Amino acid sequence: DAGITQSPRYKITETGRQVTLMCHQTWSHSYMFWYRQDLGHGLRLIYYSAAADITDKGEVPDGYVVSRSKTENFPLTLESATRSQTSVYFCASSESQAGANVLTFGAGSRLTVL
């Protein structure tokens, strides 16, 4: 499928478990991003990546780990899930050319930590 896909779409886990959310894009966009969406906070940036093997922290990186061994994939791992990480997670990508920076988003992954 063309575009940006996230999996799983829905996940329920328990406190302390490791969870990985997957993100795959087919455009070969250089930049990829992970945001979390919470009521009253809008979207907050967790991590971003400018290219394969280049990642950096956003506003709320604590408790999360990312990797980017291939341009098309940008998985997000919660090493030991906590209830405060219950949220909807969105992956996005954008091209590297200069100009208005348009992000294209996936459909989201809803994570519940019990």
Next chain:
Amino acid sequence: GDSVTQMEGPVTLSEEAFLTINCTYTATGYPSLFWYVQYPGEGLQLLLKATKADDKGSNKGFEATYRKETTSFHLEKGSVQVSDSAVYFCALSGNTGRRALTFGSGTRLQVQP
């Protein structure tokens, strides 16, 4: 740092009413400004954008003008439809080089028939 402030919702309107959703921003330099829309159960979609002062972004009957003097980017539509019911996010792309967007908290619009 960069920030975006939008009016709180929900905003409830009758079909064919005029819509304004206020958005103001704080950023250094000359950011690009965006409105994204999120329909229930979906990801965010770009609605419109503006890259420099006095630019007007428009799409699907929605408009927003980049006002540097008031640091604002208010979203307007002359006649809303039930299908416009969604959450609207104002966002900016600053000059940090990381190319991420900074989002406002979102405004839910409910349009009643």
